[in-house]
Amino acid sequence: MNRAIFQYSLFSKFTSYIDWVVLLAIIVSPTLMMCLVVYNIENHEYKVTVAKTLFSNFSNSWLWMLIAYVFVSDALVARRPVGDAAPLCLLFTRPIPRINYVISKWLAGAIGIFAVMVPSAYLFQIACLPFDITTNFMDSYMFAELAANAVSYSALMVFLHCLPPGIGALTYATMIGITNTGNTLASFNDKGDNWFTHAMHDLFVFLSFWLGDFTYPTIDVYTMLTSVTFDWHPVVVYVSNIILYLVLGTLCMVHREFFYATD
Amino acid sequence: MQQIKAGHNQTTTIPTGLVVVMLVALTLRIGVKTWDKNHPPSTRSGIAWHDINYLDKVDASSKKLLLIDFSADWCRPCKTMERTTFLNRTVTEMAAKDFEAIKIIDRRAEEDKNPPKIADLYTKYNLYGFPTIVVALPDKTYVDKFTGAKSPKEFSSFLATALEKASKVRAKEAMCDGRFEDALTSLGDYNNLDFEKLGATSISMISWQILSSLHKEEDAKKVVRQAESYVRKKTKIKTEDEWPLPLFRYMLGQYSDKELLEKAKSKDEQTDAHCCIGLKKLQLGEKPQAITNFMTAIRTGYAYGETYSLAQSYLDKLAPEESPNQTK
Numbered sequence: 001m002n003r004a005i006f007q008y009s010l011f012s013k014f015t016s017y018i019d020w021v022v023l024l025a026i027i028v029s030p031t032l033m034m035c036l037v038v039y040n041i042e043n044h045e046y047k048v049t050v051a052k053t054l055f056s057n058f059s060n061s062w063l064w065m066l067i068a069y070v071f072v073s074d075a076l077v078a079r080r081p082v083g084d085a086a087p088l089c090l091l092f093t094r095p096i097p098r099i100n101y102v103i104s105k106w107l108a109g110a111i112g113i114f115a116v117m118v119p120s121a122y123l124f125q126i127a128c129l130p131f132d133i134t135t136n137f138m139d140s141y142m143f144a145e146l147a148a149n150a151v152s153y154s155a156l157m158v159f160l161h162c163l164p165p166g167i168g169a170l171t172y173a174t175m176i177g178i179t180n181t182g183n184t185l186a187s188f189n190d191k192g193d194n195w196f197t198h199a200m201h202d203l204f205v206f207l208s209f210w211l212g213d214f215t216y217p218t219i220d221v222y223t224m225l226t227s228v229t230f231d232w233h234p235v236v237v238y239v240s241n242i243i244l245y246l247v248l249g250t251l252c253m254v255h256r257e258f259f260y261a262t263d
Numbered sequence: 264m265q266q267i268k269a270g271h272n273q274t275t276t277i278p279t280g281l282v283v284v285m286l287v288a289l290t291l292r293i294g295v296k297t298w299d300k301n302h303p304p305s306t307r308s309g310i311a312w313h314d315i316n317y318l319d320k321v322d323a324s325s326k327k328l329l330l331i332d333f334s335a336d337w338c339r340p341c342k343t344m345e346r347t348t349f350l351n352r353t354v355t356e357m358a359a360k361d362f363e364a365i366k367i368i369d370r371r372a373e374e375d376k377n378p379p380k381i382a383d384l385y386t387k388y389n390l391y392g393f394p395t396i397v398v399a400l401p402d403k404t405y406v407d408k409f410t411g412a413k414s415p416k417e418f419s420s421f422l423a424t425a426l427e428k429a430s431k432v433r434a435k436e437a438m439c440d441g442r443f444e445d446a447l448t449s450l451g452d453y454n455n456l457d458f459e460k461l462g463a464t465s466i467s468m469i470s471w472q473i474l475s476s477l478h479k480e481e482d483a484k485k486v487v488r489q490a491e492s493y494v495r496k497k498t499k500i501k502t503e504d505e506w507p508l509p510l511f512r513y514m515l516g517q518y519s520d521k522e523l524l525e526k527a528k529s530k531d532e533q534t535d536a537h538c539c540i541g542l543k544k545l546q547l548g549e550k551p552q553a554i555t556n557f558m559t560a561i562r563t564g565y566a567y568g569e570t571y572s573l574a575q576s577y578l579d580k581l582a583p584e585e586s587p588n589q590t591k
Contacts, residue, residue, distance in 0.1 A: 044497035045459055056414065099278065132497075187339045210296070223347040223415060228355050229307050231346065236295040240288040247285040250278065 002096050002104045009071055009108035026067055027120040030058060031127045038131050048133050055137045058121060059145045060218040064113050068157035071112035072105050098253040102158055102246055109154030117146045141222040152217035152242055159245035162252040172215075179215040182208020217241045304346040310358045312366035315380055321363055321401050328406065328429050329399040330362035330422075333390055335369040340412035341394040351415035357422045363401070369393065398425035406432050424460045431461050431469065438473050439576045446473045453486055458493040464507045464535060465569035466490070471514045472542045487514045506532045510539055534564030538574040545577075554582045 014020060034054050041047045069075065125137050160168035182204040191201040219238040224231060312332070321329065334341040348354055358364050367384065370377050377385070384390075388397045388405060396418075397408040407425040430449050437446035446469075447453070453470050467490035474483035491511040494500070500508065509526035512518040513536075518526075520540050527536040541556030560574035578585055 042499050052417075056417075099281065183339060187337070209300075220347065223351065226352050226415060227347075227350040228309055228352050229350060231304070231350070233295050233299045236291055240292040243284060243288040247281045247288075250281055254278070 002100045005104035006108045009105055010112055027116055030120055031123045035127055047131055051128055051133045059149050064153050067113045067116050068109050068153045071109040072157045072161045099250045102249045106154050106158045110151045113150040113153055114147055145221040149218050155242045155245035156217050159249040162249035175215040178207050179212040213237045309350040309355050310364045312364045315367050317365055323402040325401040327363050330364045331397045332366045333395040335393045338393040344412050348415045348418045353419045354415055427457055427460045435469055439580045443473055443476045462569055463490040463494050475546050484515055487511050530563050534560045535570045538570040558585055
């Protein structure tokens, strides 16, 4: 790991008050949304249900992808979409192994997301009290899940960040499209009435089965640790996701350095 | 490190170690996914599911409730629940202790129709999607249900609520049969009713009816006051006319039939009011008027309401020929 890149990604780059305002706004946003929704509900039982539903997706929210991007990329501090300029300039001017760059960004991202997730979750918990919602959202399982998901979100974002500008977003959009289409089609038994719709159905279900869990790199710690039989499947998928993201990210950096002139 | 040539007379290095790590991770992943595909979670130890034929073997007087999972082979959320919720330790322990678990697999997609036994259950429990989990008394009387995937925490909470509701349903059934002592036993500790799980309006009406019929008028009023206090605490009551406060006033003897009906504005409120007046008429021994009120309650309300169901249960016993006999 390279300490300079790690420190820069995690906190040194946030020099303007605007950066901190953005981070603070993201920390507050789940709580604010909960308060706005719950405030207008009169039935207490329904209030509790809504708060639980909102928190049920807390650890695997899209919001944390954005946070991961804030730490991994320099887009926020540069006030513009940053493609390859920053990482490649850095790598050309310093003798840093590519894997070190990737690992430093990954760790900084993971710690950064976790540092934002935890206060945000506790703020949500505290904000429930005035509404007489006493459910304990932040148990040890949730704490572990936040940490685990921070690690995997950061790895995914490092991988996408290492791809050439525009290709990262396009890659992820394609992954989401394939996964969601496959999941949706798999929920319908009706494959249509001609060979083409049959083939498309089977193709997307196949792709979704083999590539789908590459798209959403989260793990359900509570389910895993409270199961009567330990399920290795999610653990292997989770760990291999992180390895694949980081290795592919490193290989991309090596490849892009080589093809820099044409990038 | 492996040197490769990549055109333009340039070379670069591919970290061999990283490639090996990636290949190992990929191989492991493919292996686990293939194994998982051939050993679906439903085959692992968890809830001990029986097939539909087990329904005929369940003793109707059993203390255990029926936990019926309506599922389909093509249903993704059903598979998710098999992998997560139905393997959860708390859920499996609760299921083993208090429930007889029955899994029913829909065959309409594969065979165009279901066997009649399954089709009857669909009608009885008003099924519209998968997965649907129904909790019923051993005699198949409906207690509670939900449709869609639930997390282990949500599912164990659902089971706990269903257990509470089952005592309410048992109390209601016994009450409608005129077995008030049995109804009181099923109701349990009526001084500590869980209004949040049982619904303050319906459980206070049932308790009020049972206790009043057993000449425990003071206890009946106490339960109604507790329900009123719960409603005041949990909802923003703006005026004293706000529903269900007039119902509580009526049960405490502070409103007449006419006053109660005047306060009931919406269809649901009118159903509540007619049902409550019907119960009062029964306490007074005025059976024909009670039947009229229960019929009005059913004609006015919607079939999903708790008081609709209460009025219907009474009609089934008092005037079966008049009851729409729609089992919820």
